[in-house]
Amino acid sequence: MIGIVSYGIYIPIYRLSREILNQVWGGIGKGEKAVANADEDSLTMGVEAARDCLKGIEKSSVDALYFASTTPPYKEKQSASIVAAALDLREDIITVDLTDSLRSATIAFKLALDAVKAGSVKKVLVIASDCRIPPPNSAFEPLFGDGAAAFLFGGDGVTAEIERSYYLTSEFIDIWRLEYDKTTRSWEDRFIREEGYIPHLQKAVSSLLKMHNLTSMDFARAAFYAPDGRAHREMARILGLDAKTQVQDPLFDKVGNTGTAFAPMILVGALEEAKPGDRILLANYGDGADAHILRITEGIKKLSRKSVKRNLESKLMLDNYGKYVKFRNLMEFETTPEYEQRTSLSQIWRDRRWVYRFHGHKCQKCGKIQFPMQKFCIYCQAEEAFLEEIPLSDRKGTLVTFSMDERAPVIDPPNVVAAVSLEGGGRFFSQMTDRDVNNIKVGMPMELSFRRIHDALGVHNYFWKCKPSRG
Amino acid sequence: MRESIKDKVAIVGAGCTKFGERWDAGIDDMIKEAATEACEDVGVEIKDIQAIWVGTFRGSQQSGGVAPTGLVVSSALQTQYIPVTRVENACGSGQEAMRGATYGIASKVYDLVMAIGVEKLKDTGFGGLGTMYPGRWEPVYGAFGTGPGRYAMAATAYFAKYGLPPEEGKRILAEISVKSHHYGVHNPKAHLRREITVEDVIKAPIIAWPLGLYDCCGVTDGAAACILCPAEEARKYRDDYVTIKGFGIATSPGWGKEREDYDFTWWDATEAAARQAYAEAGIKNPRKELDMVELHDCFSIAELIASESLFLCEHGKYKQEFTDKRAYYHEGEMPVNISGGLKSFGHPIGASGCREAYEVYKQIQGKAQEPSRQIKDVTLGLTHNQGGHPGRFICGALVLGTP
Numbered sequence: 001m002i003g004i005v006s007y008g009i010y011i012p013i014y015r016l017s018r019e020i021l022n023q024v025w026g027g028i029g030k031g032e033k034a035v036a037n038a039d040e041d042s043l044t045m046g047v048e049a050a051r052d053c054l055k056g057i058e059k060s061s062v063d064a065l066y067f068a069s070t071t072p073p074y075k076e077k078q079s080a081s082i083v084a085a086a087l088d089l090r091e092d093i094i095t096v097d098l099t100d101s102l103r104s105a106t107i108a109f110k111l112a113l114d115a116v117k118a119g120s121v122k123k124v125l126v127i128a129s130d131c132r133i134p135p136p137n138s139a140f141e142p143l144f145g146d147g148a149a150a151f152l153f154g155g156d157g158v159t160a161e162i163e164r165s166y167y168l169t170s171e172f173i174d175i176w177r178l179e180y181d182k183t184t185r186s187w188e189d190r191f192i193r194e195e196g197y198i199p200h201l202q203k204a205v206s207s208l209l210k211m212h213n214l215t216s217m218d219f220a221r222a223a224f225y226a227p228d229g230r231a232h233r234e235m236a237r238i239l240g241l242d243a244k245t246q247v248q249d250p251l252f253d254k255v256g257n258t259g260t261a262f263a264p265m266i267l268v269g270a271l272e273e274a275k276p277g278d279r280i281l282l283a284n285y286g287d288g289a290d291a292h293i294l295r296i297t298e299g300i301k302k303l304s305r306k307s308v309k310r311n312l313e314s315k316l317m318l319d320n321y322g323k324y325v326k327f328r329n330l331m332e333f334e335t336t337p338e339y340e341q342r343t344s345l346s347q348i349w350r351d352r353r354w355v356y357r358f359h360g361h362k363c364q365k366c367g368k369i370q371f372p373m374q375k376f377c378i379y380c381q382a383e384e385a386f387l388e389e390i391p392l393s394d395r396k397g398t399l400v401t402f403s404m405d406e407r408a409p410v411i412d413p414p415n416v417v418a419a420v421s422l423e424g425g426g427r428f429f430s431q432m433t434d435r436d437v438n439n440i441k442v443g444m445p446m447e448l449s450f451r452r453i454h455d456a457l458g459v460h461n462y463f464w465k466c467k468p469s470r471g
Numbered sequence: 472m473r474e475s476i477k478d479k480v481a482i483v484g485a486g487c488t489k490f491g492e493r494w495d496a497g498i499d500d501m502i503k504e505a506a507t508e509a510c511e512d513v514g515v516e517i518k519d520i521q522a523i524w525v526g527t528f529r530g531s532q533q534s535g536g537v538a539p540t541g542l543v544v545s546s547a548l549q550t551q552y553i554p555v556t557r558v559e560n561a562c563g564s565g566q567e568a569m570r571g572a573t574y575g576i577a578s579k580v581y582d583l584v585m586a587i588g589v590e591k592l593k594d595t596g597f598g599g600l601g602t603m604y605p606g607r608w609e610p611v612y613g614a615f616g617t618g619p620g621r622y623a624m625a626a627t628a629y630f631a632k633y634g635l636p637p638e639e640g641k642r643i644l645a646e647i648s649v650k651s652h653h654y655g656v657h658n659p660k661a662h663l664r665r666e667i668t669v670e671d672v673i674k675a676p677i678i679a680w681p682l683g684l685y686d687c688c689g690v691t692d693g694a695a696a697c698i699l700c701p702a703e704e705a706r707k708y709r710d711d712y713v714t715i716k717g718f719g720i721a722t723s724p725g726w727g728k729e730r731e732d733y734d735f736t737w738w739d740a741t742e743a744a745a746r747q748a749y750a751e752a753g754i755k756n757p758r759k760e761l762d763m764v765e766l767h768d769c770f771s772i773a774e775l776i777a778s779e780s781l782f783l784c785e786h787g788k789y790k791q792e793f794t795d796k797r798a799y800y801h802e803g804e805m806p807v808n809i810s811g812g813l814k815s816f817g818h819p820i821g822a823s824g825c826r827e828a829y830e831v832y833k834q835i836q837g838k839a840q841e842p843s844r845q846i847k848d849v850t851l852g853l854t855h856n857q858g859g860h861p862g863r864f865i866c867g868a869l870v871l872g873t874p
Contacts (some may be wrong), residue, residue, distance in 0.1 A: 343610040355611050370729060372612060378726040401631065401735050403623030404680035407599060408615045414680065417620045421731055429728040429862075431614040442631040453611060463611035 003161035006152040008052025009268040011311035012036045013434040024321045029142040031253030036146040038327040038411035039451040042069040046129035047086045047450045049148035063121035064094045068104035068128045085356035086450045102286030112153040123154040130259030135183040145256020149264035159299040166208035170288040204289035216240040220278035223248040223266040225285045314470040341456035358393035369425030395422040397446040420466045434467040445469040475751040480576045481705035481712045484513030485829040490693035490817035491662040498531040498591040499547035505694035521581040523555045526568030527821035531591040561858025565824020566867035589694035590819035619679035621860035626772040628735035644771035645672035648685045655815030657844040662691045662817030686771040691817030695826035711836045716870040719747025727862025740864035741780040748868035765827035766855040768812040827854035
């Protein structure tokens with residue numbers, strides 16, 4: 001049996017109320033959408049979803065990583081390799097970026113399943129993540145949200161078997177971005193719905209059901225993509241699904257359309273609520289469509305993840321549009337010489353074991369754990385030879401002290417500077433992200449998060465930060 | 472240590488520019504201003520100086536990351552081929568220059584040397600010092616920690632450790648700034664010369680919580696210089712010379728913030744430097760024996776913690792021993808920063824170490840420019856200068872006194 005072994009999700013902590021967009025541009029939007037923090041992008045959100053997926057799983061068992069996104073941070077330079085390092089995966093694995101199509105994630109599913117089937121790998125991690133920028137004052141602006149999902153595929157410990165899939169490709173053009181476009185372009189919405197979305201998705205689903213002799217009544221849940229809520233409701237009706245019992249909430253009013261990650265995130269929601277024996281219908285759209293029959297196994301009981309709920313419940317509301325504009329860099333802002341930033345790729349390369357993998361040292365003479373990695377023990381001055389490299393990124397911590405710097409050159413002041421003591425040893429001096437500045441207290445529980453800390457010289461600098469525990 | 476520096480080296484002259492936003496003066500103007508005053512104070516000329524140590528962090532900040540050299544002084548003063556050495560220990564650079572000059576004399580190679588500290592901060596186009604890391608010198612590590620951001624962590628930690636609600640903690644810090652501003656008013660060379668109230672401090676805009684605007688020193692231009700000679704020759708120049716009693720400099724191993732046993736409420740390098748200096752000077756009870764202290768108060772919390780780490784009171788007892796007793800005023804039991812301190816006199820980074828020595832030298836001579844802040848009968852004073860930030864300090868402690 002081959003299928004999904006584990007799954008994870010990440011919804012950024014910030015939400016933008018559509019009321020705010022109504023105030024700025026007019027409109028009658030309701031609910032809210034998830035917005036990546038200023039220090040997040042598709043790569044960092046993908047790391048978070050994968051960390052959720054790999055909870056309790058031996059990282060060294062992952063043989064391949066497929067990263068699906070239409071918004072990888074680099075045009076030339078793989079994201080999956082950086083994600084693999086941040087996840088502290090083995091180096092002798094294959095890493096792939098699947099980009100350009102909103103359907104990249106479910107295309108990656110097939111590649112993962114085939115690779116496992118062929119026996120060349122045992123476990124493949126597929127990550128879907130997107131942080132698409134809608135044009136300001138467009139129909140997309142209230143609609144687009146940010147988020148990520150991750151799935152571990154394999155032949156052992158399967159929780160959701162992929163019984164059958166159907167893939168359909170199409171040259172249909174509905175939404176797109178050119179080389180230098182920051183925001184998504186589109187053709188008329190009715191054309192997209194009537195000639196693109198509905199016929200393609202419907203064909204994929206009906207072909208699949210026919211092949212497998214099933215009807216829509218055979219599914220406990222259906223997790224499927226739609227460009228917007230209206231199209232989603234229409235598709236449910238066309239497929240003959242009961243909106244109340246069978247349709248998995250696409251979270252349009254809480255998260256929004258998360259592009260490549262959208263159908264995968266809806267699927268995680270369905271998996272978290274599934275029971276052994278359930279069948280789940282998954283369908284995705286973009287450059288064609290695909291549809292899948294998933295059968296839940298007894299293994300689902302062991303996972304009992306509640307990540308969607310946890311991610312939805314822990315949130316911070318963006319209090320104004322200006323902050324959103326700053327987060328996505330939608331305007332030209334004042335620069336001063338003070339803000340001049342630099343970086344050094346050679347230095348990051350030398351320090352990659354702690355910059356990306358967050359490895360620290362444990363002194364074999366005095367037993368003390370320290371971060372970053374050292375040349376001598378910072379407690380007993382033992383030589384480097386006595387310092388054993390150990391992973392620390394999964395450790396929780398507590399806040400020792402902090403300050404809130406209003407003047408530091410960060411996108412979202414104040415810069416909260418923090419010292420965190422890690423469970424089981426180690427101290428991390430870092431920036432605090434995803435924080436509510438009115439609710440920071442010495443002693444509060446903390447966790448670590450991989451973030452894009454700043455850009456300089458055309459390089460995205462990634463490193464770890466601390467953040468208040470999301471529960 | 473082979474032998475103590477005590478009473479081997481004398482300060483026979485000192486000069487200090489007006490501190491402030493010196494739109495009128497470049498780094499060379501300020502070097503000349505301070506050096507000229509120092510030479511006139513001794514009764515010598517620039518050409519009589521045999522060697523110079525200059526402490527500056529970035530000079531005029533205009534060198535694009537290239538550190539200034541001794542040429543910054545030789546060209547300003549037109550010294551002719553004497554050794555001019557630029558030293559740098561961040562905000563402790565001035566005292567490092569004092570140290571070079573002191574040991575230059577003690578080595579018996581020179582008869583008359585100068586230590587000068589200078590910084591021109593206001594030619595950059597922005598207020599503040601900018602951020603150091605990450606990005607400028609380290610690609611990722613450092614959390615964009617600024618001076619205020621890092622010192623403020625110590626305030627948070629101090630409040631938490633001693634159970635002070637933030638409002639109460641901020642009030643203790645505010646009293647310190649009120650005192651600093653009070654003495655700035657009485658010091659014609661000071662940068663900030665305006666009385667403030669505790670309420671002003673509490674209500675001021677936050678710079679790095681819990682520190683507000685008045686908890687932080689300004690961004691100041693300035694220079695200060697001292698002229699040193701062997702103690703046995705000091706009388707050639709003047710009777711009221713001052714000798715060096717003890718000189719400690721301690722550079723921490725630098726990874727304090729990363730150690731689980733460091734709680735940010737004490738300065739390790741400060742304690743080490745103070746121990747060195749007190750041992751040389753033969754000081755057993757600093758609070759009793761010292762008549763005045765000029766310490767490194769770049770932030771109000773820096774004054775509080777330095778006072779404890781220089782052993783002027785027990786850890787955690789600052790409020791009782793200083794605030795409640797008003798001990799730090801010039802007529803108090805332990806006068807601290809009667810110049811106005813870095814807070815009010817100003818903190819041109821490399822200049823401060825030399826400026827503190829200038830202040831103690833003048834106080835010992837009874838020449839605090841205004842009698843309103845002259846401390847009575849000063850025979851022994853301490854200057855304390857430090858660079859870096861909590862957990863990563865370079866610290867100097869210099870004891871000066873009557874021969």
